[in-house]
Amino acid sequence: MSAENPANRLENKWNRSHASEMSEPEKLLYRSNLLGSDKRITNYGGGNTSAKVMETDPLTGGNVEVLWVKGSGGDVGSIRMDGFATLYMDKLNALRDLYRGPEHEDEMVGYLPHCTFDLNPRAASIDTPLHAYVPRKHVDHMHPDAIIAIAAAKDSKSLTRQVFGDTIGWLPWKRPGYELGLWLSDFCEKNPNAKGVVLESHGLFTWDDDAEACYTLTLDIIQKAMDWFTEQTADRDAFGGAIYEGLPINQRRAVAAKIMPTLRGMVSGHQHMVGHFDDSDTVLEFVNAKDMARLAALGTSCPDHFLRTKIRPLVVDYNPANPDLESTLKSLTTSVAEYRAEYQAYYDRCKRDNSPAVRDPNAVVYLIPGVGMITFAKDKATARISAEFYINAINVMREADAVSEYQGLPEQEAFDIEYWLLEEAKLQRMPAPKSMAGRVALITGGAGGIGSATAARYLSEGACVLLADIDDNALAETASGLSKRFSADVVRTVNMDVTDESAVIGALTAASVEFGGVDILVSNAGIASSAPVQDTSLDMWNENMAILSTGYFLVSRETFKIMNVQNMGGAVVFVASKNGLAASPNASAYCTAKASEIHLARCLALEGATEGIRVNVVNPDAVLKGSRIWQGDWLDQRAGTYGTDKEGLEQMYRERSLLKRSVLPEDIAEAAYFLASDKSAKSTGNIINVDAGNVQAFTR
Structure with a gap:
């Protein structure tokens, strides 16, 4: 790709007119968001920014220099003003006298809260000393793939000089912390004209005394590295060239849909894991390449990459040129066991006297030739971000190995980061997972x-949801609303007619590819029709049975298949009706189909029990709010049956109930939550009536 190609150019988005009205902290925020908006500049959560600003001391009223720096755990692309830590520079400088050497590195983090300016509750990050001790007002620390490719090359020092001359310096690998901050301070003192430094196996620091100039410098340095790699690699095959061809997209998804539930069951021993599938061009180029296995075994380099992706990925035994998916699925048992054993051996080799206990030994990243990459994590966002980080690592390996020899972090260094006591403390402070x-x-x-x-009830408790419906417009509107409330990561949609076997199979494939499998099925697709029996056509009868009986069977059957593969149990909830237990006039087709649905649930409860799959029923009655079946003929028909009009029907239903209350969708959702959650872990084959009380529908 030519360096002149606009797709390979970083855009300078600084609006001087817009920024002219900003304070220095506001310019820092502006700069940070601009830098974080382009993943070629830094990955999610990676890097940090800072500004040294004169502020009024709330105690003395005098002017003091304050370091504004991205707080611990933040993301420069999405950070807001409250995401920055603020610290007195004079107190940060005083810490130099307290430092007792590298063996006491971690205790320096405990001093940072004592440097807090204006009672700011945002915790300062481990990189704070690196920003504090650079004698410039504005500092950017980014993780661009092009720079890390230089930093992770075997001869990164000479490459840095080759690309940047004296403009950008180089420092050898050192774990982030106070000692590295002193190294950087010493570098700046000895190289006053340098504009930045490459940290081996880590990233880039750049600095200036003006916010806009610092931003522009950061872009220029990264662009220079990108252009250099473009020139150096123009005529070279990436990763030693391809030895496989990627399968067609439908076949890739089909293979992933088979592998992901199998893997998910294997790696969810500590907690339910969520999967993410990526078959982008970048991933396919890597997994199909000759050198993939060699490079993958080396592990990642940048600490941020490593913390998200573990020490190395697991390469799945699959040959797209001669596929044998059943053999691959069988091989996963051995492959996963071997990975766990290797991880335990790595822990045993590297652990120190005070190391935290060994963590989940399963891989995060799984590479499949011809197919793509799968990642598993505790939630969808983390699984997706882990995939993004490994793509960063792929980009780094491609460039570094093309111009030199790629090298991962030394094993002991990798371990010391993964099991860093400060990281462990951060993990221990995380809130307990939702139900x-x-x-x-x-x-x-x-x-x-x-x-x-x-869906909203489940999402509020941390679940991922695949919404299935036949109405694309309604699906899009519902998904948009839920995504805004809970994040687009956890909401997916699929058009599915429950009476169409191939559509049902496709929906379960989507669940596997999008999230790794399925734990909960809520069968809620509905139809309602009303007519005296003599006016009930065969088509009306068949349609009710097809949707409310056959449809529930088809979706349950395919869900059971995935749940059995996962071997993690599961929960099935049928949304039936009071009419499945209590007959109603002029609704024989509907009532019979709902009764069939309830009895199907009883049968499934018997079959599912041995596999830990629970099957229960919620029986609503007269849920008019938000229900599409009450928007058409059914409303007119039921109003006619009971001799009232549309406005009087809800009142009639409320008054006929024992509790004299309307039943709302949220009431049904609460019952569906209970039956799918661990709160009902010892319940199966049950029916919960949510009908405000109807004596005819009492189950006993």
Whole structure:
């Protein structure tokens, strides 16, 4: 690709007129968001920015120099003003006298809160000393792939000089912390004209005394590295050239849909894990390449990459040129066991006297030739971000190995970062997972009132949701609303007619590819028709049975298949009806189909029990709010049956109930939550009536 190609150019987005009205902290925020908006500049959560600003001391009223620096755990692309830590520079400088050497590195982090300016609750990051001790007002620390490719090359020092001359210096690998901050300070003192430094196996620091100039410098340095690599690699095959061809997209998804539930069951021993599948061109180029296995075994280099992707990926035994998927699936048992054993051996080799206990020994990243990459993590966002980080690592390996020899972090250094006591403390401070964290739910009729309310209830407890419906417009509207409330990561949609076997199979494939499998099925797709028996056509009868009986069978059958592969149990919730237990006039087709649905649930409860799959029923009655079946003929027909009008029907239903209350979609959602959650772990084959009380529908 030519360096002149606009797709290979970083855009300078600084608006001087817009920034002219900003304070220095506001310019820092502006700069940070601009830098974080382009993943070629830095990865999610990677890098940090700072500004040294004169502020009024709230105690003395005098002017003091304050370091504004991205707080611990933040992301420069999405950070807001409250995401920055603020610290007195004079107190940070005083810490130099307290430093007792590298063996006491971690205790320096404990001093940082004592340097806090203006009672700011945002915790300072481990990189704070690196920003504090650079004698410039503005500092950027980024993780661009092009720079890390230089930093991770075997001869990174000479490459840095070759690309940048004296403009950018180089420092050898050192774990982030106070000692590295002193190294950087010493470098700046000895090289006053340098504009930045490459940290081996880590990233880039750049600095200036003006916010815009610092931003522009950062872009220029990264662009220079990108252009250099473009020139150096123009005529070279990446990763030693391809030895496989990628399968067609439908075949790739089909293979992933088979592998992901199998893997998910194997890696979810500590908690339910969520999967992410990536078959982008970058990933396919790597997994199909001659040198993939060699490079993958070396592990990642940049600490941020490593923390997200573990020490190395697992390469799945699959040959796209001569595929034998059944053999591959069988081989996963051995491959996963071997990876765990290797990880335990790595822990045993590298652990120190005070190391935390060994963590989950399963791989995060799984590479499949011809197919793509799978990642598993505790939630969808983390799985996706882990994949993004490994793509960063792929880019680094491609460039570094093309111009030199790629090298990962030394094993002991990698371990010391992974099991760093400061990282462990951060993990221990994380809030407890929500009750449905890591669970995946498929909800049919997902765009309706009950379906969308159930989805919202599950999402609020940390679940991922695949909404299935036949109404694309309603699906899009529902998904958009839920995504805004809960994040686009955890909401997916699929058009599915529950009476179409191939569509049902396709929906379960989507659940596997999008999230790794399925833990919860809420069968809620519905139809309602009303007519005296003599006016009930065969088509009306068959349509009710097809959707409410056959449809529920088809979706359950395919869900059971995936749940059995995962071997993690599961929960199935049928949204039936009071009419499945209590007959109603002029509704023989509907009532009979709903009764069939309830009895199917009883049968499935018997079959699922041995596999830990629970099957239960919620019986609503007269849920008018948000329900699409009450928007058409059914409303007119039921109003006619009971001799009232549309406005009086809800009042009539409320008054006939024992509790004299309307039943809302959220009421059904609460029952569906209970039956799918661990709160009902010892319940199967049950029916919960949510009908405000109807004596005819009492189950006993």
